[in-house]
Amino acid sequence: MSERTAICPGSYDPVTNGHLDIIGRTSRVFDRVIVAVVGQGIRKSTTMFTADERRDFLVDATGGLANVEIEIFTNLLVDFARERRATAIVKGLRAISDFEYELEMNQLNRKLAPELESVYFFASPDYSFLRSTGVKEMATFGGDVSDLVPAPVAEALHRRARR
Numbered sequence: 084m085s086e087r088t089a090i091c092p093g094s095y096d097p098v099t100n101g102h103l104d105i106i107g108r109t110s111r112v113f114d115r116v117i118v119a120v121v122g123q124g125i126r127k128s129t130t131m132f133t134a135d136e137r138r139d140f141l142v143d144a145t146g147g148l149a150n151v152e153i154e155i156f157t158n159l160l161v162d163f164a165r166e167r168r169a170t171a172i173v174k175g176l177r178a179i180s181d182f183e184y185e186l187e188m189n190q191l192n193r194k195l196a197p198e199l200e201s202v203y204f205f206a207s208p209d210y211s212f213l214r215s216t217g218v219k220e221m222a223t224f225g226g227d228v229s230d231l232v233p234a235p236v237a238e239a240l241h242r243r244a245r246r
Contacts, residue, residue: 088169089113089202092160094121095137096130097236099218101210103144105175108204110148117167118145122157131219131243144233161196172199177206177213 089109095102095118110116118141122134130137134155141153156163164172172192174185189201206213213231222228222240229237 086114086168087171088115088117088167089171089173090117090119090160090164090167090169091173092119092121092156092163094130094215095141096132096215097218097232097240098137098140098144099210099213099215099232100230101175101177101206101213103233104207104210105173105204106145106151107148109173109202110151112202113171113173114150116148116151116173117169118151118153119156119160119163120153122155132239136239140233140236140239143235159195161192161199164199165196170200171202173202173204175206176203177211 089112091106091109093102106116106118120134120138120141123130132140138153138155145151145153160172174181176182176185185201185203192199192201218228218231219240221231222237223244225244228240231237232240
């Protein structure tokens with residue numbers, strides 16, 4: 084049987100404990116997991132952290148997972164997945180609003196790459212409320228985000244907030 088490779092795409096700006104939960108669960112189901120960090124210029128919105136910083140946070144946070152790799156991608160997700168011989172794109176779902184968005188993305192991806200499966204993990208109850216945008220907002224106003232993100236990310240958020 085061939086190796087089952089999953090892609091976990093996202094902006095990860097910043098990576099949260101919710102992201103790490105989905106990545107960890109994915110690593111138990113697939114042989115190889117590539118966490119695909121959206122590179123600069125792909126998203127319309129600006130990011131707080133550069134793609135390199137986001138990748139480095141993820142490398143640090145997933146160091147204990149032997150089958151997880153972190154890469155930056157700057158092309159179509161389905162092309163990136165094909166280049167890595169992935170069999171699935173894995174995403175987390177927190178609420179109905181996530182489902183509606185992911186359903187649309189799944190249909191587009193399926194049209195472009197019918198061989199790729201989309202796999203969804205429901206967010207653990209502890210993280211179902213967690214959004215990177217909310218974490219950044221909390222940190223900007225001096226809120227404690229230490230139980231929402233890895234320690235190096237919390238420190239970096241607070242450094243940026245003090246600027």
